[in-house]
Amino acid sequence: MQDRRRFLKGIFLSATTTVFGAALLQSCGGNEPAAKEPATPAKADKPAAAPEAPGTAIIDSSQMTQExxxxxxxLGxxxxxxxxxxxxENCALYLKPEGxxxxxxxxxxxxxxxxxGYCPYWAAKQA
Known part of the structure; x- marks a missing residue:
């Protein structure tokens, strides 16, 4: 009796794991190739250009790729x-502006x- 219960539990857990694994792969796209993204980045993805003030430069994101x-x-x-x-500006990973x-x-x-700016990888500068 105990062996039968153990066997049925094993079958049930295996089937459940297989179903959830398949669902997870399906939601991630499985083996299907990803849809081709447009070559030009959307305006919403570009950083906002700040109004030019004396002694400052407008953001130049022209060298950035879609990637x-x-x-x-x-990265948020x-x-x-x-x-x-x-x-x-107070993150350890930030590189100060030049000139x-x-x-x-x-x-x-x-x-x-x-x-x-900010991203979730913000790390406090060490004193």
């Missing part, structure tokens, strides 16, 4: 931090990074 924009989006980068203390440029860089992302 760069996709990476920014997948935003131009304006939702947390006052966690901004790119008269307003926007710096990042060790994780390509392209201009707003000092007021």
């Amino acid at each position: 760069d924009f996709d990476k920014r989006k997948s 980068y935003v131009e304006k931090s939702p947390m006052e203390d966690n901004r790119c 008269d440029k307003k926007y710096g860089g990042c060790q994780l992302l390509r392209g201009p990074i707003s000092p007021d």
